[in-house]
Amino acid sequence: MAEYKLELKGICKSFPGVKALDNVELHLRPGSVHALMGENGAGKSTLMKCLFGLYHMDAGEIYLDGEKIEIENPDQAMKKYGIAMVHQELQPVLARSVAENFFIGRYPVKKYGPIKIIDHKTMNSECKKWLNEIGLDFDPKEMLGNLSVGQMQSVEIAKAVSMNAKVVIFDEPTSSLSDNEVETLFRMMNDLRDKGVSMVYISHKMDEIKRIADDITVMRDGTYIGTWKAEELTTDEIIAKMVGRELTNIYPERSNTPGEVVMEVKDYTSIHKKSFKNASFNLKKGEILGFGGLVGAQRTELMEAIFGIRNIVSGEVYINGKKVKIKNPKEAMDAGIGLITEDRRGNGIFGCLSVKDNVGVSIYNKNLKYGFILNHKKINEIVTSSIEKLSIKTPSMKQHIANLSGGNQQKVIVSRWLATDPEVLIMDEPTRGIDVGAKHEIYEIMNQLAAEGKAIIMVSSEMPELIGMSDRIYVMCDGKITGEISDKNEMTQENIMKYATMFN
Amino acid sequence: MEKTNKKKVIDFLINNGVIIVMLILVIYTGFTSKNFLTWNNFSNILMNMSPRLIIALGIAGCVITAGCDLSAGRMIGFAACIAGTLLQKVDYSGKFYPNLKPLFPNAPVVDVLLVLALVMLITAAFGAITGSFIAFLNVPPFIATLAMMEIVYGLALIYTNATPLGGYLDSYTKVSTARFLGISPLIWIAIIVAAITWFIFNMTRHGKYMYAIGGNPQAAEVAGVPVKKTLVLIYMKAAAMYGLAGFMLGAKAGGASVNLGLGYEMEAIAACTIGGVSVTGGRGKVSSAIIGVAVFELLKAALQFLGMNAYSQYIAIGIVIFIAISLDIRKYVAKK
Numbered sequence: 001m002a003e004y005k006l007e008l009k010g011i012c013k014s015f016p017g018v019k020a021l022d023n024v025e026l027h028l029r030p031g032s033v034h035a036l037m038g039e040n041g042a043g044k045s046t047l048m049k050c051l052f053g054l055y056h057m058d059a060g061e062i063y064l065d066g067e068k069i070e071i072e073n074p075d076q077a078m079k080k081y082g083i084a085m086v087h088q089e090l091q092p093v094l095a096r097s098v099a100e101n102f103f104i105g106r107y108p109v110k111k112y113g114p115i116k117i118i119d120h121k122t123m124n125s126e127c128k129k130w131l132n133e134i135g136l137d138f139d140p141k142e143m144l145g146n147l148s149v150g151q152m153q154s155v156e157i158a159k160a161v162s163m164n165a166k167v168v169i170f171d172e173p174t175s176s177l178s179d180n181e182v183e184t185l186f187r188m189m190n191d192l193r194d195k196g197v198s199m200v201y202i203s204h205k206m207d208e209i210k211r212i213a214d215d216i217t218v219m220r221d222g223t224y225i226g227t228w229k230a231e232e233l234t235t236d237e238i239i240a241k242m243v244g245r246e247l248t249n250i251y252p253e254r255s256n257t258p259g260e261v262v263m264e265v266k267d268y269t270s271i272h273k274k275s276f277k278n279a280s281f282n283l284k285k286g287e288i289l290g291f292g293g294l295v296g297a298q299r300t301e302l303m304e305a306i307f308g309i310r311n312i313v314s315g316e317v318y319i320n321g322k323k324v325k326i327k328n329p330k331e332a333m334d335a336g337i338g339l340i341t342e343d344r345r346g347n348g349i350f351g352c353l354s355v356k357d358n359v360g361v362s363i364y365n366k367n368l369k370y371g372f373i374l375n376h377k378k379i380n381e382i383v384t385s386s387i388e389k390l391s392i393k394t395p396s397m398k399q400h401i402a403n404l405s406g407g408n409q410q411k412v413i414v415s416r417w418l419a420t421d422p423e424v425l426i427m428d429e430p431t432r433g434i435d436v437g438a439k440h441e442i443y444e445i446m447n448q449l450a451a452e453g454k455a456i457i458m459v460s461s462e463m464p465e466l467i468g469m470s471d472r473i474y475v476m477c478d479g480k481i482t483g484e485i486s487d488k489n490e491m492t493q494e495n496i497m498k499y500a501t502m503f504n
Numbered sequence: 505m506e507k508t509n510k511k512k513v514i515d516f517l518i519n520n521g522v523i524i525v526m527l528i529l530v531i532y533t534g535f536t537s538k539n540f541l542t543w544n545n546f547s548n549i550l551m552n553m554s555p556r557l558i559i560a561l562g563i564a565g566c567v568i569t570a571g572c573d574l575s576a577g578r579m580i581g582f583a584a585c586i587a588g589t590l591l592q593k594v595d596y597s598g599k600f601y602p603n604l605k606p607l608f609p610n611a612p613v614v615d616v617l618l619v620l621a622l623v624m625l626i627t628a629a630f631g632a633i634t635g636s637f638i639a640f641l642n643v644p645p646f647i648a649t650l651a652m653m654e655i656v657y658g659l660a661l662i663y664t665n666a667t668p669l670g671g672y673l674d675s676y677t678k679v680s681t682a683r684f685l686g687i688s689p690l691i692w693i694a695i696i697v698a699a700i701t702w703f704i705f706n707m708t709r710h711g712k713y714m715y716a717i718g719g720n721p722q723a724a725e726v727a728g729v730p731v732k733k734t735l736v737l738i739y740m741k742a743a744a745m746y747g748l749a750g751f752m753l754g755a756k757a758g759g760a761s762v763n764l765g766l767g768y769e770m771e772a773i774a775a776c777t778i779g780g781v782s783v784t785g786g787r788g789k790v791s792s793a794i795i796g797v798a799v800f801e802l803l804k805a806a807l808q809f810l811g812m813n814a815y816s817q818y819i820a821i822g823i824v825i826f827i828a829i830s831l832d833i834r835k836y837v838a839k840k
Binding site: 307309328329330332333339341346347348349350351352353357360361362364365368372373374376416 | 707708709712713715716719720722723724725726727728729730782785786787
């Protein structure tokens, strides 16, 4: 028997403009839980998607039981090689039964000559059997949507077991589980380990890693850092390995000086239990305020709530000491707040509209003749000047925004908000998915705005960016603000990571 | 170089395929049937186009926001019936309201205009209801307008008791038969409505908001666009236009029944898409609706002149929709 159940060697994968994986390796021992660790964007999920056949790697080799294999697609990974994946975000068919989801794509059938009919009886009894196998007991006929996320995961695990999976990938399985459910999950994982199944476990939660993992592989910026036995490393050492990178000086010099408090947020609590709670913070004039944390720390949700897109049960916002009521984006804009959203395609750009319309949409209201005719001349002037000011690369303002690069699209959205002349500009992951050059330009724009006295909130999952750009940093974890760092010397990746993993 | 030019020509031909085929058909029909390319026939086609263009312009607003409006046809029928019952000759034997007398006997035009305003107000009110369900209660437009379609048809049946209407006042039928600068008022109305719609689409906030909502409703909300209000207004405006179209169709036919306008909404949606209004939202112009409606009416007229069986014409129209939309979608898919 080979020493390793599964080996990945020299895996490389590039996306346009980014090298997501560079010569990464992974050695999975039989009957072990192998933690794969790294910051957001370190390439963990990408690596697993390559392994599972969701992505095609550019270079690299995969060995199963010492034999080289090629994985074309998830179906093959599962059926031919026994590699299963429990996704970060499950994609089951909620409106169908547990059994149907269990057997999706491989329904047992009864044959009547040329006619095949789904064999519901076998389906339900088989499903029941496998659920019992891993110590679960619920009705296979139950609609999947009625189950909790944890239970759905359990169904996925049972499915993996039923398909005789030898390797199971868990991609942040506990991010939305209750404590009880985490216990159940760990019990199942221990059982699987005893049966000789190898597992890859991706998580940010240090205490879980220490509890369940046998080996730890650390990745950083798409590269392989190393593999250790879990007991060899302390939590601090793991963090140090995850973040230990040198800051490159892509962050331009700043000349802003934070002044008076311009916005104060008090006790913001979401209507959803799992979301942000009791968030209070303040923002100063001419300040760039960083918001750090792991993905899922509810930073975006908090910002969207402040902007009036999400509902709250409690909370107050004060602008220049005056309480403002914000129930929708219009009221937020009237209060002098702008929001550049995290998901540029999802709720940022209007892909099929022109650059002009993308900038103009927020100011059509204020540029009218006779109260109802659009003042196209004035709007054109505003758009032209912002194209120049932010040096947006577009042949003309009539160009469809979809034809621009990510960085230029982002600048168009920045101009949309600058046109409304906000006092507070919230930028959620302002440099996500744009290349280094454009990042630098965005940073310069931010610095310039801060120097002009605008207050900027920057939500960022990239720690160097947070440290390089912020005058002050708040860190969130699990819906709560767990730390504030205002001393430049205290702004270290270790400190941020410490607050960001402060679960309870 | 030669190759790219060739490719450009092919692209041009495919992108404008339907219009080109249409022109060829028109020219062919013109050569084979001597009465086709005459002013009289052309005027007829324009008069047929007029109410349909207004319906298409109304529906275009809905389609641009990635919606649709199935209630258009029934609204048209109801509108035509209301107008018909109120604008019958005093001495007509089968009068719906036997004792109804013109309000302004000396200025019959005023009566006609008042009835038109009333009809448009009524349909606009129904449109506002549909729009409110879509905007505030998130009912999908397909379902909301389907529901309104049933309700309006029911109301029309109750109101008229399914009686066909006729014996209209001359002042009403003149909306179709009169000539101003050589062309029928029907055509003038369509021209004016098209101009107003162009103005709304391009020169007002409302128009820009409509495109924004169609392009990306989430982004529109974040950008401070009053999404709900705009949606209600779009369905209300569209319904008022159906009211106008119903009024015009009644005048043109010189009579009406509850079944007037049946299926016109489908034709209008098809016309919009043929002209380039994208059903996925965000794209479409006034010219799209004009082109689409023109293609439809020219096709119908040409096929009729070529002596095609009236039943077979449906099949031809279906085939044209299939081909036209496939070609249109190709423009956007190929870009990915």
